[in-house]
Amino acid sequence: MVLQASSVMSIPATVSVDNQLPVSWTTHYNCADVTSGYMSRLWSQDLHPQNWTKYQVWEWLQQTLDMHQIDATSIPFQNFDLDGRQLCNMSFQDFTRAAGSVGSILFQSLTDLKWNDFPCSILPFKEESSFYNTSELFDIKSSFQPNTILSSPTPSSPDPRGTHLWEFIRDILLNPERNPGLIKWEDRSEGVFRFLKSEAVAQLWGKKKNNSSMTYEKLSRAMRYYYKREILERVDGRRLVYKFGRNARGWRESEK
DNA sequence: GGTGTGTTTCCTGATT
């Protein structure tokens, strides 16, 4: 299942990569955070669930499922196309109706947030300074979908979330309408893709890693290391073209 | 502190 924001904004091709990423992306969406310290740092803001946007509701949903090791495909996300106020008005029965057995977990989580001085409230992006609003932020942040997160660990990586370069690439590919013109599928069924704006992708990757000196040269070196691990396969004779290998997970349509 | 992993950086040489 793929989370779909109702109002997504495509990044104009003319916008520089520096402007494509909101300040808070690197601040809050550092994927190194996704392990032990993730929740405590990410959920450390003071916004009450009542005030959440739809995006923040989804973010909470995602984090809660992650926290309980629940596969996101087990609940219909469209039932949570709500803002914080609507969410807080849901009864226990509403939750179980919307999410089945997971509903009780979600209800408990939300109740805790509402009554425990909301120590774990979702990141509010209230400091957002770019021209992207929260739904637009979803463009990039949502590329780490719960389903792919939970279903795509690498053989050598115990971290189930999208922390690695190949996952970063994959997630851009899985959201073409939200990250247009950067990378595109050449052969979707075979996992063949091509960089359209190699330096832009490198800068995006660098932004994510807080490394302003990242270049395609360096990124491609990291990509080449994936050949040995069979996460990527060589595509001979074609520039900027790569192919997912047998150890890459979560890119196939059947896995969505 | 040691180790393993996943890059990152720099490099040389080949190819397009």
Place this chain on the structure above:
DNA sequence: GAATCAGGAAACACAC
């Protein structure tokens, strides 16, 4: 000639 590819080597950050 510039961009890209390929891969060796060392360094680095981080988790365990």
